[in-house]
Amino acid sequence: MxxxxxxxxxxxxxxxxxxxxxxxxxxxxxxxxxxxxxxxxxxxxxxxxxxxxxxxxxxxxxxxxxxxxxxxxxxxxxxxxxxxxxxxxxxxxxxxxxxxxxxxxxxxxxxxxxxxxxxxxxxxxxxxxxxxxxxxxxxxxxxxxxxxxxxxxxxxxxxxxxxxxxxxxxxxxxxxxxxxxxxxxxxxxxxxxxxxxxxxxxxxxxxxxxxxxxxxxxxxxxxxxxxxxxxxxxxxxxxxxxxxxxxxxxxxxxxVTPELGGVPVDTNTQRVLRDAIGAWRDAGCSVARRPAPFDVEDAFDTWARIQGFELTAGLPAPLRHTPFRQLVWHGYVRSQYGSLAGRMAKGAGLSPRAYFNVLDRKATLADTVDAFFDDWDLWVTPVAALPAFTHRRTGAALEIEGVSVPYALPIAPYNCPTAAPGHPILTLPAGRSSDGRPIGLxxxxxxxxxxxxxxxxxxxxxxxxxxxxxxxxxxxxxxxxxx
CATH class of the missing domain: 3.90.1300.10 (Amidase signature (AS) domain)
Incomplete structure (x- = not known):
């Protein structure tokens, strides 16, 4: 090279x-x-x-x-x-x-x-x-x-x-x-x-x-x-x-929060996280395991409802209203992203007042996360429950430790709720899986x-x-x- x-x-x-x-x-x-x-x-x-x-x-x-x-x-x-x-x-x-x-x-x-x-x-x-x-x-x-x-x-x-x-x-x-x-x-x-x-x-x-x-x-x-x-x-x-x-x-x-949304990470990611914690402690950092600073389900729903409302507003006129709106979210999007589509469909049907209420929830989430950082400088989580997976049709099942799981499950709970508060997130390369695929945090x-x-x-x-x-x-x- x-x-x-x-x-x-x-x-x-x-x-x-x-x-x-x-x-x-x-x-x-x-x-x-x-x-x-x-x-x-x-x-x-x-x-x-x-x-x-x-x-x-x-x-x-x-x-x-x-x-x-x-x-x-x-x-x-x-x-x-x-x-x-x-x-x-x-x-x-x-x-x-x-x-x-x-x-x-x-x-x-x-x-x-x-x-x-x-x-x-x-x-x-x-x-x-x-x-x-x-x-x-x-x-x-x-x-x-x-x-x-x-x-x-x-x-x-x-x-x-x-x-x-x-x-x-x-x-x-x-x-x-x-x-x-x-x-x-x-x-x-x-x-x-x-x-x-x-x-x-x-x-x-x-x-x-x-x-x-x-x-x-x-x-x-x-x-x-x-x-x-x-x-x-x-x-x-x-x-x-x-x-x-x-x-x-x-x-x-x-x-450090090793798991979000009740979705455990695979053994390779667990090992990389353990090794990172050890390296940071050896370097003098104070590291402790803590639960997420917010209700992950609430943050997930906040993200999904905002996304569902705003994406729907940008669709062509016939698709913004039922029955075609339902076909978009419960048909096409569900075929791609499973239960994630149901969360977003709730946002697609919000009234303007309800949408602004969700934005208030988002602001409260942001304040909650900032309060967490009164006691901590950094919060570390996995990026996903697994390293890079082999090419497949969008929506096709993935595997975690040999167990078949829905397409969005290993990724969405780690990325959608954490995006909702709007705080900065660094993705840091941290190690490799046993077969050489990168793993970040x-x-x-x-x-x-x-x-x-x-x-x-x-x-x-x-x-x-x-x-x-x-x-x-x-x-x-x-x-x-x-x-």
């Missing part, structure tokens, strides 16, 4: 500014790796090759004049094909927009470019950005670089796969029910689901109303927490966020403390001795013929 495609974004940024390597060389190395291995992984779906080359040449010329555009000067990045990109195809994973080219960038893309980043291309995602796998109606299936017969997760599945494959050092994804966290966990990369802060713009076709006003957030993805800090500084518009020092380990108070913190969470995450990452090297395809299962 080219050294440049295994480097962290922070290292690339430093080496480019020091003129040890050119932005053109960095871009070329990533394009060559994509050309060689993307047919196997199918993580990138649209490349920005010529504009990116021109931008890289301009970055090198600027450095020759001692001009630095920002902390990402000359560093390539990719974005989930849910974010609008000016002059570059954006499909939103909807067949009707298979050839759509927006006129403007999403705000998050604008910020990454303003920080000196170079847009390399777009990454794969499932239909309508709604699944924990990554089967796209236009581009086909993305595969997990660590096990090609397994999913990279969803909906930011191509995002995580591109990072894990060494196609990009930085990625932009989004999350409403695990779409950043599950792919990061499945692919062994890091992500930040930031503090929820108003409606997420730039992720919908311009002709569609922005009915999803809560819970959905955009967030950075990278192979290391240091790189998340670098990207989050650009996305949040504050260079100071990249400079928050890591706290001393012996000052960190960590609460969720690290939660108080609302508005994203920069501090990332700083603490660097301390936890160091204790775990995480190896951020991209996947070596010679060691993965499957072949190009399997993709």
């Amino acid at each position: 080219s050294d440049l495609t295994s480097c962290s974004a922070s290292t690339l940024a430093r080496r480019i500014r020091a003129r040890e390597v050119s932005a053109v060389e960095v871009l070329t190395a990533h394009l060559e790796r994509i050309e060689r291995w993307n047919p196997v992984v199918n993580a990138t779906v649209t490349l920005n090759t010529e504009p990116a080359r021109a931008r890289a040449e301009a970055a090198d010329a600027a450095l020759a004049r001692d001009e630095v555009w920002g902390p990402l000067h000359g560093v390539p990045f990719t974005v989930k094909d849910q974010f609008s990109t000016a002059g570059l195809r954006t499909t939103y994973a909807l067949p009707h927009y298979a050839d759509f080219v927006p006129d403007a960038d999403a705000p998050q893309v604008t910020r990454l470019k303003a920080a000196g980043g170079i847009l390399l291309g777009k990454t794969n995602l499932p239909f309508a950005a709604y699944d924990w796998q990554c089967q796209n109606p236009t581009f086909g299936r993305a595969n997990n670089p660590w096990a090609l017969d397994a999913t990279p997760g969803g909906s930011s599945g191509g995002s995580a796969a591109a990072l894990a494959a060494g196609f990009t050092p930085l990625e932009l994804g989004a999350d409403v029910g695990g779409s950043l966290r599950v792919p990061a966990h499945f692919c062994g990369v890091a992500s930040l689901r930031p503090t929820e802060d108003g409606p997420l713009r730039g992720i919908r076709p311009p002709a569609r109303p922005a009915t999803v006003r809560h819970i959905a957030v955009a967030g950075p993805m990278a192979r290391t927490v240091r790189d998340l800090q670098l990207e989050w500084a650009a996305l949040s518009g504050s260079a100071d966020t990249a400079e928050v020092p890591a706290p001393a380990a012996d000052t960190l108070r960590i609460a 969720q690290v939660h913190a108080r609302r508005g403390t994203d920069a501090n969470l990332l700083a603490a995450g660097r301390r936890l990452e160091a204790a775990l001795d995480h190896d951020p090297e991209p996947a070596s395809f010679a060691e993965t299962s499957g072949s190009e013929d399997d993709a």
Whole structure:
């Protein structure tokens, strides 16, 4: 593998500014790796090759004049094909927009470019950005670089796969029910689901109303927490966020909840969590097991009712009303996500007054979680009850320790309730299953403390001795013929 495609974004940024390597060389190395291995992984779906080359040449010329555009000067990045990109195809994973080219960038893309980043291309995602796998109606299936017969997760599945494959050092994804966290966990990369802060713009076709006003957030993805800090500084518009020092380990108070929603994790995940607790204690952290700081069922229902109401409001007129509304939720969605559809169907039928009552419940949940952090600095939970699973039809049963379980059961209770309060969540690579599949952990913190969470995450990452090297395809299962 080219050294440049295994480097962290922070290292690339430093080496480019020091003129040890050119932005053109960095871009070329990533394009060559994509050309060689993307047919196997199918993580990138649209490349920005010529504009990116021109931008890289301009970055090198600027450095020759001692001009630095920002902390990402000359560093390539990719974005989930849910974010609008000016002059570059954006499909939103909807067949009707298979050839759509927006006129403007999403705000998050604008910020990454303003920080000196170079847009390399777009990454794969499932239909309508709604699944924990990554089967796209236009581009086909993305595969997990660590096990090609397994999913990279969803909906930011191509995002995580591109990072894990060494196609990009930085990625932009989004999350409403695990779409950043599950792919990061499945692919062994890091992500930040930031503090929820108003409606997420730039992720919908311009002709569609922005009915999803809560819970959905955009967030950075990278192979290391240091790189998340670098990207989050650009996305949040504050260079100071990249400079928050890591706290001393012996000052960190960590609460751990090994199980959520009555769904136990598999033995591999239990082992990784135990090992992480041991490593953090050895590093001086104070770690104790505690129950979840809120009623998980109440948080789950809050998430589902908000999602059900807001998603239904964005459907075409005939589907917003019975009987067709019932067919959507109790027919199609139930076939995909089982009992999760029933929870969301209750939201689809809410009156406006009832919807606002649910938003009040959401605010109370957020306050409850913040009160929990009066006594704890961090709260750690699993991301899912199992590592990456093999490709299958959406809705098909999964297995935990040889027991068949409904499709959503190993994932939804760990991701939907935890998204409802709106606090920041770091997904941290923590270990591997016995057959080499990555396993991550969720690290939660108080609302508005994203920069501090990332700083603490660097301390936890160091204790775990995480190896951020991209996947070596010679060691993965499957072949190009399997993709």
